Structures are given as structure tokens and as C-alpha cells.
Amino acid sequence: MLSLSRCNNINDLRSLAKRRLPRSMFHYIDGGADDEVTLRRNTDAFEDYEIQPRFLRPVDEIDTTVTLFGKKLDVPFFIAPTGMSRLFHHTKENAVARAAAKFGTAYSLSTLGTASLEKIAEETEGPKMFQIYILKDRELTREFVERCKAANYDALCLTVDVPLAGNRERDKVTGMTMPPRFTMKSFFSFFIHPNWSFNFLLHPDFRLANVVHRVDALGKGAMGLIEYVNSQFDRTVTWDDASRLIQQWGGPFVIKGVLTSEDAKRAREIGATALMISNHGGRQMDGVPAAIDCLEPIRDAVGSDMELILDGGIRRGTHMLKALALGANAVSIGKAYLYGLAAGGQKGVELVLQILKNELERDMALMGCGTIQELSKEYVKHRYNRSIP
Numbered sequence: 001m002l003s004l005s006r007c008n009n010i011n012d013l014r015s016l017a018k019r020r021l022p023r024s025m026f027h028y029i030d031g032g033a034d035d036e037v038t039l040r041r042n043t044d045a046f047e048d049y050e051i052q053p054r055f056l057r058p059v060d061e062i063d064t065t066v067t068l069f070g071k072k073l074d075v076p077f078f079i080a081p082t083g084m085s086r087l088f089h090h091t092k093e094n095a096v097a098r099a100a101a102k103f104g105t106a107y108s109l110s111t112l113g114t115a116s117l118e119k120i121a122e123e124t125e126g127p128k129m130f131q132i133y134i135l136k137d138r139e140l141t142r143e144f145v146e147r148c149k150a151a152n153y154d155a156l157c158l159t160v161d162v163p164l165a166g167n168r169e170r171d172k173v174t175g176m177t178m179p180p181r182f183t184m185k186s187f188f189s190f191f192i193h194p195n196w197s198f199n200f201l202l203h204p205d206f207r208l209a210n211v212v213h214r215v216d217a218l219g220k221g222a223m224g225l226i227e228y229v230n231s232q233f234d235r236t237v238t239w240d241d242a243s244r245l246i247q248q249w250g251g252p253f254v255i256k257g258v259l260t261s262e263d264a265k266r267a268r269e270i271g272a273t274a275l276m277i278s279n280h281g282g283r284q285m286d287g288v289p290a291a292i293d294c295l296e297p298i299r300d301a302v303g304s305d306m307e308l309i310l311d312g313g314i315r316r317g318t319h320m321l322k323a324l325a326l327g328a329n330a331v332s333i334g335k336a337y338l339y340g341l342a343a344g345g346q347k348g349v350e351l352v353l354q355i356l357k358n359e360l361e362r363d364m365a366l367m368g369c370g371t372i373q374e375l376s377k378e379y380v381k382h383r384y385n386r387s388i389p
Helices: 010-020 023-030 037-048 092-102 117-123 138-150 169-174 187-191 194-202 225-232 239-249 261-269 291-302 317-325 335-367
Strands: 049-051 066-068 071-073 077-079 107-110 128-132 155-159 253-258 274-277 307-311 330-333 380-382
Touching: 010 023, 010 335, 023 169, 023 335, 037 049, 037 291, 037 317, 049 317, 077 092, 077 107, 077 335, 092 107, 092 117, 092 335, 107 117, 117 128, 117 138, 128 138, 138 239, 155 239, 187 194, 239 253, 253 261, 253 307, 261 291, 274 291, 291 307, 291 317, 317 330, 317 335, 317 380, 330 335
Parallel strands: 077 330, 107 128, 128 155, 155 253, 253 274, 274 307, 307 330
Antiparallel strands: 049 380, 066 071
8 A cells, every 4th residue: 555655756755645635625636627638738737848857077066056036945845835634644845844854945925825824833934935916905915015024034935826716627526615514525535544534533724824814715614716716816917916925025026927038128127036937837817838948038037147947847856957947046836746745744845845855866967967956058959959069
């Protein structure tokens, strides 16, 4: 039987998460929008890039450290902001923040988290980023900034690709709601996952902790996630709104959801210090490019002094190396760590981070790079455009 001790890679942890979660919860992690073309491409597109190793170079010492948001990270990957971790394990975002700190990397908390930003600040002294939306309640958005300053967050991240929720058909099929509820459709799945269901009854607080004091935030009963998102998100947000938010924050500021050179240059013009090149894990608009395919053009457009984070599809150490060689300063992981959280709480997240760290160090040695800073385009070729000697 599959267990944490038998998981050798991220796909194994995905399989274990599927065994341990009720159907609706697993597919909420695993799914994407429409036909899920972009969801699949996020990972598959890495296969279009081939590593060009260099040999007879000293690799007896491997240095995986990078600097991001002015903070040193022990590894060039960190935890992406994902909502509602309580759905997947009763230890919530707190367990993930502790795991990130243990590995010397950054944790990102979502506006739609089930732990408050203040509680997360208490959990870890490591680098922290808060992901923010500009909601219809603009005063709440301003409040988030002041709370993050008071809690000593290192960076603020504005997600820009959610004017409304994507068409996530798996959630419709499974009857996904927040908080979860027992129905005729869901009862059997809850019944055959007794550990999750027991903790559901023992730890029933699924409130969206950062917004519950200002909006209903699902506090009065279950509702569809898409219904909630569409009721709270503002479709009138502009670059001017983002600019004002950057000025209010006054520190490292990330814009998440950029896929084009034009938007990347606009973000730089209004004062963003970093970009997360992301299609929201394939969960918003289907048919947009894989994140990795957008990286090199955006790096060429913004130059070398803007931090770029590749977000989407990371499952292997080689994926990270390809992104870093093509111009990313770091990468973020979302689905991968959620599989670990669902599979085993904090230990499961730590296993994900350890697997990726081990793969990264081994692959750096195999490709002839002793430090992240040595990576460049020379180490990666697109398989369809490579020159033949």
C-alpha cells in the first residue's frame, strides 16, 4: 500500500493524495478550466526544452541559494499562494508555513486562506509574502496592506487574472462547496475516507480567516466556490489601481498572472519589482500558453533587473533548472505541495520540498553547474529550434 515512505516523486504523492481525500477535495486541487489543455501543457511543455550539460567542471559543492524580495532563500523554489488549505488537511496553512521555514524558503499566503496572515507570521520567521486581490470592498484591500506591514511581511503579491472564476467543470461534477457539506452525492466519498471525515468533524472551522470579519466569507453556510468568487471579485480593476496599491505598500511588489511581454513592461512601468509568470495553474482561461513558454520573451522584454518567478507545472528538479536557465530568478510550486499536504500534513509538504531539493542538487551536478547563478540560456535548447552540428 502506498505511504509517504514509499513516495519517490511528486506523482506518487499525487496518487497518495487521491487515496486520502474525498473526491471533491482531490479534484479541486487537481483540476483546471474547460478542457484542461493549459493545465496539461503547464507540465508537458517542459519536455519541449532539452538540457545541454557541460562536463569536466567541478561540482563537488552545490550551492542552491538565491536572493528574492531582498531575502536569501536556501533553494530557488518557494510555496505559491493557494486558497483554502483546510480543505486538504486539518493543519491548514500553518503546517505549510512551518515546512517552508524548515527548508529556508518563502511561504506565500492567499487572501482566501483559512489561516489569518497574523497567525502565519507567528508560525514562521522565514520570508513571507501575502497574495492580495483588489476586491469590491476597496477598504478591505487597503486594510490588508496595513495588516501585512504590521505583521512584517516581506512582499505583497497582486493576482490579476481573476476578474471572475474560471469554468472548473470538475467542481461542478463533484458538487464542490466551501465549507464542504454532506449530501447524497458526497456521502459515499466521505464515508470511504474516514480519516479526513473524522478531522472534518473534529476541526470544523473552514472560514476564510482573512476576510471573515468584513464579508460573509461563507460563514453563514455552504456555497459554490465559483459563486463566492464571482460575488466578491471586482471586474473594473485597472493598472491605475495596481499602481496605487504599489505606492501604498512601498516594498517588494509582485504581479501574478502576467503572460505577455506587453503586460510585463506595463507592470515594470508602474513600479512592480517582480512578476509571477502564471496562468493560475490552468484554472482560469483554458487555451493560454504554458508558463514556461512565456518566460524567455518576458525576460527579453523587461531586462535583467526585474525578478521573474515561473509559476506553473513544476514537478521535477529538471523543470526548475530549465526555468532558471531561461531567465527565472526562482520558481513557485502550488499543486505539488498541496498533494503533499493532503497526503501527510506537514510531513507530506516536507517530503515534497526534500524530493525537489534532492532532484535539483543531483541535476545541477549532472549538468555541470555548481551554483544557480551559473545557469544561462546556453544550458537549454528548444527541441524544435536547436541547431544540428
